Amino acid sequence: MLVSMKQLALQALDFALRPGVSYADVRVIESRERELSTKNGRPGQVSSAESQGLGIRVLAEGCWGFAATDELTKAGVESAAKLAIEIARSSALAKKRDVALAPEEKHEAVWVSPCRIDPFSVSVEEQLGLLLAVDAELRRNPGITLAQTSMGFHRDRQVFVSSLGSVIDQTRTTSGAGFEALSFHEDEIQKRSYPNSFGGQHQLKGYELIQELALLEHAPRVAEQAVALHSADQCPEGRFDLILDGSQLGLQVHESIGHPIELDRVLGSEANYAGMSFLTLDKLNTLRYGSELVNAVCDARLEHGPGLGTFAFDDEGVSAQRADIIRAGQFVGYMTSRETAAAIGQTRSNGTMRATGWARLPLIRMTNVSLLPGEQTIEEVFGGVSKAIYMETNRSWSIDDKRYNFQFGCEIAWEIRDGQRVRMLKNPTYSGITTEFWNACSAVANRDHWVLWGVPNCGKGQPEQVIGTGHGASPARFHDIAIGAAYGG
Amino acid sequence: MADESSAAPMLSLERCRELFGIAQQAAQSFGVSDVEALVAAHRDALTRFANNTIHQNVAEQAQWLSIRVLLDHRTARATTNRFDAGSIRNAVEQAIALAKSVAPDSDVLPLTEPSAIPRLERFNQATAEATPGDRARAVTEAIRLVEGAGQTAAGIYSTGQTMEAILNSRGVAAWHQETLAQFSITSMADDSSGWAKASAVARQDFDPVALARSASEKARLSRSPREVPPGRYTVVLEPAAVLDLVGQMFGDFSATALNDKRSFLTDRLGAKLFGENIHISDDVAHPLQAGVPFDGEGVRRRKLTLVEAGVPREVAYARASAQRAGVQPTGHGFPLPNEIGEAPLNIVIAGGDTSVEQMIASIDRGILVTRLWYIREVDPYEKIMTGMTRDGTFLIESGRVVAGLRNFRFNQSIIELLNNVDALSPSRRASGEETFDMVVPAMKVRDFHFTEVTRF
Known part of the structure; x- marks a missing residue:
């Protein structure tokens, strides 16, 4: 970039602040990523990508307009600013009322996420070597018909400027890795994954995450379980006590707490695509969401952990916060933006506006929506009832468009009797x-078993934006749950 | 005010050749002669509305140059959106460094040789030139209709253009551009909703107000929804419901998926699997289809007979999977390197001659489904899928739609479904939210398996 990112952002802001524009912000982003994968002993993806671009958001005539471009010349930036204003003015054709924003302070900051080992400084040979070693270990088990591994690293540097005077320079590095072993036998495909399905574990960390995951160590067990599933009994249909491992519970939190508390959904913004929410405004502070053991927060601060939803400022310049969502079972909070907070009379956004890259508009997105750890030991979770079914690692997930009815499938389960x-x-x-x-x-289960899981593929918005979210969870038990309906009837 | 930028030409084949020339020169300076470039650009705008007002209104333009190099059966890719010579050289250098990190692989083939690839004309000037005002006016009319019915509208109107090209040092130089317009609307009453969607190369090919009317009427007809118990019902699946559910199986019509034993067609290809009335092809040149006439390796897409009279016949082959099988590639490969291989993307399911109205009239007790949602695979070999109905689910009794219904969760094997099709409507281009657009009929299906009912 010939001019600095900050200069470019300020130039774009200057072009955007034309008569009739009451607010504007600009995000200039430089991204870098590396994706590696293997399949049955061969390299799969071996790729890198870099991009630069900017997005301009304006409020004109009481309506939003947004335009993004990767033509980072003076003419390209000016053209994008003009288009954003034209779009906002066209929106006024169907305006019901002017957009109002909850107040926010001006912020000037530079923030870089913790990254002990820069993943881009580690050689591709070393990274692919680890994946190929895991791949080979999985295939040492003759029952494995498909071994797949993957590893990915992303770094975004974003300069945000706004007409409030904010100038925020943030750099976030995320890493992720995982593997899966598939076994086809007779008329069945079974699969086991580690440390989670659909790409493994992802966090706001450097290459140290990959080292912590100890991928190779877990490969033999994962392969063995994938093959053993063929001779396991079919999970019965009926109502049973259910114990979920932390990774599956993290996804349960994502789908049945995280999405319903998005205030833009509640207010109807997503009605045509992602849907709405059963958490209508009358339920705030009145709905008993869960039992007294259920405490959930939305927390983007680094103190919560290195999650995919951890940052210093959101994408409309609001500082990272922790918001209580469920307190001792009581529903007490939504995730908000400056616009939606103002719409329900709150005095400040709790800072959850996030965009996928420079080309897309910030939306309310989960940051780290976590179930707080409980008091029980893992032995108490498993041993507190005489009989239960314990499920591990997600295989399928689905929930209705108001987030009431859900169904999840897992890769594996065990019948638990008296804790065994x-x-x-x-x-x-x-x-x-x-x-x-x-x-x-x-x-x-207590904090000893609490892990901040990463979901790298959360989709929302039109045009769709796929983003990473964080979900802390420890294993938990649920009484009298419907099990096995998917294979019943 | 005209949006001048939307009318400007995107990257021409000549411009792509210039970019490729820079990349090729850079590669040669590093001693590498086998180079491939994918060039892509898009310019899209989307006007989004909810609560009877436009609430999000966006435009974006972007371009990419993605370089793949080949070094003695080793390959890797690097992508950039900066088109200056220095950035292109950096991308080439990155790709070479990555490729040198990889062990040689016999599956990595020499670059594709050039062949004749016919142009497909899928560019509509009026769609490329649509302005924010054009979209806002259409949205305003649709909202007015829904508001007039005492309902609330939410949806999108998008217009855009894309171009894709692939060039390589063996002489491949294939280029394609197209436009796409989409209009989708959900109309909500107090306790019900209806939905309609259309997509086309030309925005003139659909009528936003007619779609709004259809969605509003479904919302009106499904007021005060009843609850009926889950179980097996005869259903009429409208085209969007068919494509979103049946569309989940086409990733398995892949030679690589078969070789990996992750396809439900493993040990089933060539045997009768579905009903005799099921005929499915993949045809990029179909007049109702969209898409690029060549694949991610620069091979011309060939028409495939995926299912003939209920028998899965052909699958897609990329060049590597074709070489393994000793057949010709079909032109369905994804950009290399990748582990997925290939998949058909231009699905055409042959229709019949029974209208949706005739299907309803033939049902004593059943359910009409407008749309399905959040569909995920429960069992990969039996191809059991779960998901929800949404935005227009109706009870049919004695040949008539008699009431709206609370929405169901289903757990349904696609194999079983395609054995239970009693009637098909004529096929049309349909668009859902769970998979890509297809040419599909509505279907009357017996014993469709609903397992639970939700609260609305």
Whole structure:
């Protein structure tokens, strides 16, 4: 970039602040990524990508307009600013009322996320070598018909400027890795993954995350379980006590707490695509969301952990915060933006506006929406009932467009008797209604077992934006849950 | 005010050749002669509305140059959106460094040789030149209709253009551009909703007000929804519901997926799997289809007979999977290197001659489904999918739609579904939210498996 990112952002802001424009902000982003994968001993993806661009958001005639470009010349930036203003003015054709924003302070900051080992400084040979070693280890088990591994690194530097006078320079580095072993036998495909399915674990860390995951160490067990599932009993259909591992519970939090608390959804912004929410405004501070053991927060601060939703400022220049969502089972908070906070009479956004890259508009997105750890030991979670079914690692997930009815499938389950695993079960699924499920929560394991999981593929918005979110969870138990309906009937 | 930037030409083939020339020269300076470039650009705008007002209104333009190099059966890719000579050289250098990190792989083939690839004309000037005002006026009319019915509208109107090109040092130089317009609307009443969507190369090919009317009427008809117990029902799946559900299986019509034993067609290709009335092809040149006539390796897309009279016949082959099988590639490969291989992307399911109205009239007790949502795979080999109905689910009794229904969760095997199709409507281009646009019929299906009911 011939001019600095800050100069470019300020230039774009200057072009955007034309008569009739009451607010504007600009995000200039430089991105870098590396993607590596293997399949059955061969390299799969071996790629890198870099991009630069900017997005300009304006409020003119009481309406929003947004334009993004990667033509980072003076003419390109000016053209994008003019287009953003033209778009905002066209929106006024269907205006009902002027957009109002909750107040926010001016911020000037430079922030770089912690990254002990720069993943881009580690050689591709070393990274691919690790993946190929895991791949080979999985295939040492003759029952494995497909071994796949992957590793990815992303770094975004973003300069945000706004007409409030904010100038925020943030750099975030995320890393992720995982593997899966598939076994085809007779008329069945079974799969086990580590440390999570659909790409593994992802956090706001450098290459140290990959080292912490100890991928190679877990490969033999994962392969063995994938093959053993063929001879396991089918998970029974009926109502049982259910214990979920932390990674599956993280996704349960994502779908049945994280999405319903997005205030833009509640107010109808997503009605045509992602849907709305059962958490209508009358439910704030009145709905018993879960049992007294259920405490959930939305927390973007580094103090919460190195999650995919950790940052210093959101993408409309609001500082990272922790907001209580569920306190001892009571529903007490939404995720908000400056616009939606003002719409429901709150005095400040809790800072959850995020965009995928420079080309897209910030939306309310989950930061780190986490179930706080409980008081129970892991032995108490498993041993507190005489019989339960324990499920591990997500295989499928689905929930209705108001976030009431959900169904999840897991890769593996065990029948638990008096705290002990007595038999392996295959094809486990469970389903329910969100509030009934969380009210059935009967034990949550303590902080010793709490992990901040990363979901790298959360989709929302039109045009769709895929973004990473964080979800802390420890294993938990739920009473009298519908299990096995997906394979029943 | 005209949006001048939307009318400007995107990257021409000549410009792509210039960019490729810079990349090729850079590669040669590093001693590398086998180079491939994918060039892409898009300019899209989307006007989004909710609560009967435009609330998000965006435009974006972007371009990419993605370089792949080949070094003795080793390959890697580097991508940039900066088109100055220095940035292109950096991308080439990155790709070479990555490729040198990889062990040689016999599956990595020499670059594609040039072949004749016919142009497909899919560019509509009026769609490329649509202005924010054009979209806002259409949206305003649609909102007015819904508001007039005492309902609330939410949706999108998007217009845009894309170009893609692939060039390589063996002489491949294939280029394609197209436009796409989409209009989608959800109309909400107090306790019900309806939905309609259309997409086309030319925005004149659909009528936003007619779509608004259809969505509003569905919302009106489904007021005060009843609850009926889950179970097996005869259903009428409208085209969007068919494509979003049946569309989940086409990634398995891939030679690489078969070789990996992750396809539900493993040990089933060539055997009768579906009903005899099921015929499915992949045809990029179909007049109702969109898309690029060549694949990510620069091979011309060939028409495939995926299913003939219920028998899965052909699958897609990229060059590597074709070489393994000793057949010709079909032109469905993804950009290399990748682990997925290939997939058909231009699905055409042959229709029948039964209208949706005739299907409804033939049902004593059943359910009409407008749209499905959040569809995920429960079982990969039986191809059991779960998901929800949404925005217009109706009870059919004695040949008539008699009431709206609370929405269901389904757990349904696609294999079983395609054995239970009793009638098909004529096919049309349809658009959903769970997979890509296809040419599909509505279907009357017996014993569709609903497993739960939600609260609305």
